[in-house]
Amino acid sequence: MRFKLQTDYALRAMVYMAAKQANCTTDEIASYYGISSAHLGRVIRRLQSHGFVKAIRGRRGGVRLDRDPETVTLGEVVETLEQGAQPLDPPHGEPSNGIDESLRLKAVLRRAHGLFVNYLNKVTMADLASEGLPPKPQPQTTAGPTGQNETATQQDSGTSFTTRPEPIGAPSTGVSPTGYGPSNLTY
Numbered sequence: 001m002r003f004k005l006q007t008d009y010a011l012r013a014m015v016y017m018a019a020k021q022a023n024c025t026t027d028e029i030a031s032y033y034g035i036s037s038a039h040l041g042r043v044i045r046r047l048q049s050h051g052f053v054k055a056i057r058g059r060r061g062g063v064r065l066d067r068d069p070e071t072v073t074l075g076e077v078v079e080t081l082e083q084g085a086q087p088l089d090p091p092h093g094e095p096s097n098g099i100d101e102s103l104r105l106k107a108v109l110r111r112a113h114g115l116f117v118n119y120l121n122k123v124t125m126a127d128l129a130s131e132g133l134p135p136k137p138q139p140q141t142t143a144g145p146t147g148q149n150e151t152a153t154q155q156d157s158g159t160s161f162t163t164r165p166e167p168i169g170a171p172s173t174g175v176s177p178t179g180y181g182p183s184n185l186t187y
Contacts, residue, residue, distance in 0.1 A: 007081040009035060009043045014052065014077065018069040018129035023062035032136060050080050069129060075120030 003011075016029050026044055030037035044063055047053040054066035065072065 003078065003082065005039075006043050006046070007078060009040050010047055010052075010077060010081055011074070013040060013044060013063075014047070014065065014072070014125055015128045016133065017053070017063065017065045018072075018125040019133045021064075021069075023056055023060060023064050025062045028062075032133075046081070052077065052080075065125065069126035070124055072125045073121050074123040074125070074128070075117050078120055079117065 012033050012035070013029050016032060017024055026041045027037050030040045044053055044055075048055055048063075048066075051066055052072065053063050055061070055063050
């Protein structure tokens, strides 16, 4: 499943706030990740409207999580921001994509989506922030058109927070995603 850029920014900001456990500014978070402060500000306001983030006014103000990081799951945030997107569902107002509801493919993809959401519902913001702040993205050096090295900012369109393997193990269901036979898939 591919997340919207808004969801990516929201997850990054929430992990940052959970790890810092203090008031943060939007500019501080945006600078840390090398992302647009204006876009992040809109994302923070949306998180605030859903009760995930609290804005504090004043000289020592900023934003912080409005709930205990132990009670906020990754699945809850993703489902809220992605508005319950399902695989193979056409965007609202568009015609069907032609895949018949009775096809096994759609059933398999819906089951996989359900497993994905169930897994995300087991991961809390506290789990993601348990090792502190993720490493700050580093500029990458690439060879430019003239053959000279140029510095490019690392752009991450996914939701990976670090380059290390995920520290949280995937749940083992013992059943294949299709429901037929034992699971031999690794996550």
